[in-house]
Amino acid sequence: MPRIVDHASRRQDFIRAACETLLEEGYANTTVRAVAKRAGFTTGALVHYFGDKDELIRRALDYFGTEQRERMLRLERELEGRAALRAVVADALPTDLDSQRRWRIWMALWYHSEESDQMRAEQKRRYREWLGRISRMLEQSVKLGELPASVEIRAEARAMVAFVDGLGVQFLMANSRLPAAKILAMLDTYLNRLYAKP
Amino acid sequence: MPRIVDHASRRQDFIRAACETLLEEGYANTTVRAVAKRAGFTTGALVHYFGDKDELIRRALDYFGTEQRERMLRLERELEGRAALRAVVADALPTDLDSQRRWRIWMALWYHSEESDQMRAEQKRRYREWLGRISRMLEQSVKLGELPASVEIRAEARAMVAFVDGLGVQFLMANSRLPAAKILAMLDTYLNRLYAKP
DNA sequence: CCCTTGTTGTAACACTTGTTATATAACGAA
DNA sequence: TTCGTTATATAACAAGTGTTACAACAAGGG
Numbered sequence: 323m324p325r326i327v328d329h330a331s332r333r334q335d336f337i338r339a340a341c342e343t344l345l346e347e348g349y350a351n352t353t354v355r356a357v358a359k360r361a362g363f364t365t366g367a368l369v370h371y372f373g374d375k376d377e378l379i380r381r382a383l384d385y386f387g388t389e390q391r392e393r394m395l396r397l398e399r400e401l402e403g404r405a406a407l408r409a410v411v412a413d414a415l416p417t418d419l420d421s422q423r424r425w426r427i428w429m430a431l432w433y434h435s436e437e438s439d440q441m442r443a444e445q446k447r448r449y450r451e452w453l454g455r456i457s458r459m460l461e462q463s464v465k466l467g468e469l470p471a472s473v474e475i476r477a478e479a480r481a482m483v484a485f486v487d488g489l490g491v492q493f494l495m496a497n498s499r500l501p502a503a504k505i506l507a508m509l510d511t512y513l514n515r516l517y518a519k520p
Numbered sequence: 521m522p523r524i525v526d527h528a529s530r531r532q533d534f535i536r537a538a539c540e541t542l543l544e545e546g547y548a549n550t551t552v553r554a555v556a557k558r559a560g561f562t563t564g565a566l567v568h569y570f571g572d573k574d575e576l577i578r579r580a581l582d583y584f585g586t587e588q589r590e591r592m593l594r595l596e597r598e599l600e601g602r603a604a605l606r607a608v609v610a611d612a613l614p615t616d617l618d619s620q621r622r623w624r625i626w627m628a629l630w631y632h633s634e635e636s637d638q639m640r641a642e643q644k645r646r647y648r649e650w651l652g653r654i655s656r657m658l659e660q661s662v663k664l665g666e667l668p669a670s671v672e673i674r675a676e677a678r679a680m681v682a683f684v685d686g687l688g689v690q691f692l693m694a695n696s697r698l699p700a701a702k703i704l705a706m707l708d709t710y711l712n713r714l715y716a717k718p
Numbered sequence: 719c720c721c722t723t724g725t726t727g728t729a730a731c732a733c734t735t736g737t738t739a740t741a742t743a744a745c746g747a748a
Numbered sequence: 749t750t751c752g753t754t755a756t757a758t759a760a761c762a763a764g765t766g767t768t769a770c771a772a773c774a775a776g777g778g
Contacts, residue, residue, distance in 0.1 A: 325725060325773085326775075348634055349631075353764085354766065363726070364726070365766085366728070367726050374766075374767080375765095432689060435693070436546055436627075445693055449694075480690065481706050484685075487685065488682025488683055489678075489686075494630070494634075495640075497640075511679070518716070551736080563737085
């Protein structure tokens with residue numbers, strides 16, 4: 323009976339607008355008004371699709387996560403063991419403008435998960451997934467004989483994640499002046515040591 | 521003629537209050553009103569000692585930096601080479617409640633240096649210092665014969681800093697549930713590989 | 719054609735922020 | 749004591765926030 327509009331797709335429009343705003347204006351400037359405007363609406367429309375701002379932001383961050391996960395799953399399917407690990411981690415590392423913006427989002431998420439319980443939960447979930455993914459590739463390396471069975475999978479995964487996150491931070495702090503080649507060289511040095519025959 | 525009050529020491533009072541507020545309430549809740557109240561005054565008094573809020577915050581962060589630097593210099597003086605590196609990095613790693621709070625501040629600083637040019641400058645300066653400190657200890661290791669001359673000092677320092685920063689992030693995300701022993705074990709694994717005889 | 723129902727825009731609300739203006743209090747010099 | 753200067757408190761201001769209330773609108777069914 324009433325005016326017909328695809329609820330789900332309109333929601334997606336707002337989520338996309340929120341993503342763009344986050345990337346281009348930063349977290350602090352991502353207000354409901356700004357997002358609504360970018361989507362071509364006003365706050366009146368936006369609030370019909372999201373309970374509150376936090377939900378909108380969480381959906382947007384979810385969108386980033388999904389994108390990244392899909393890229394990684396693709397790499398994981400095509401490769402295995404050390405090669406897969408190398409590819410997945412290299413994809414996560416900040417090597418171009420796009421990943422630089424992704425890292426800005428991550429940092430904002432880290433920071434704000436201090437305040438919002440829901441966000442912290444979401445963030446923990448994502449970390450677990452990320453650790454699990456790396457752990458699985460390390461286990462595969464053990465099965466393939468690339469790594470000795472004595473390697474402590476969980477600790478190694480944690481260390482790897484720390485390495486990646488730290489490089490992300492440094493990249494942002496260095497005003498993105500860290501050349502991709504250097505970052506990848508550091509990754510290879512790291513992997514060479516991890517995979518060194520004892 | 522006028523009422524006498526030690527300008528410098530009163531300033532320090534406010535700076536200390538700002539530090540405490542940052543640590544206990546977090547960056548977002550560190551308002552001029554909150555800091556003034558904690559110092560036992562109101563905003564009217566505070567603004568007589570600082571041009572604006574940004575200056576106050578920068579002074580407070582400076583205070584943290586100075587504290588940490590002094591601790592590190594002490595360790596650097598007492599030890600040398602690998603032992604010094606291990607001690608300094610272990611001190612920086614998040615192993616107790618105090619360092620946890622310090623890491624919260626660091627993350628806030630990272631995040632907000634996206635917006636304030638002055639803060640970003642301050643932050644860059646601190647990173648350079650931190651990289652320089654580690655580089656010097658690595659060079660000392662080379663001189664002591666602990667490391668081969670072929671090691672790429674700058675890249676290794678960067679990797680080390682990344683490792684530390686990443687662990688700091690993970691510590692915060694894990695709700696400080698990462699036991700100190702595990703973190704130190706990861707550091708030692710890292711150092712063992714770096715200092716392994718080829 | 720009208721009416722119902724979901725959509726959207728407008729505007730107000732309540733609150734918080736940093737900053738500024740101004741009044742009051744304190745204290746030493748004259 | 750009185751005055752002048754400074755320190756401090758109080759209060760207002762302007763801007764910006766998320767949220768809410770409400771009116772206007774659109775479009776398909778009767």
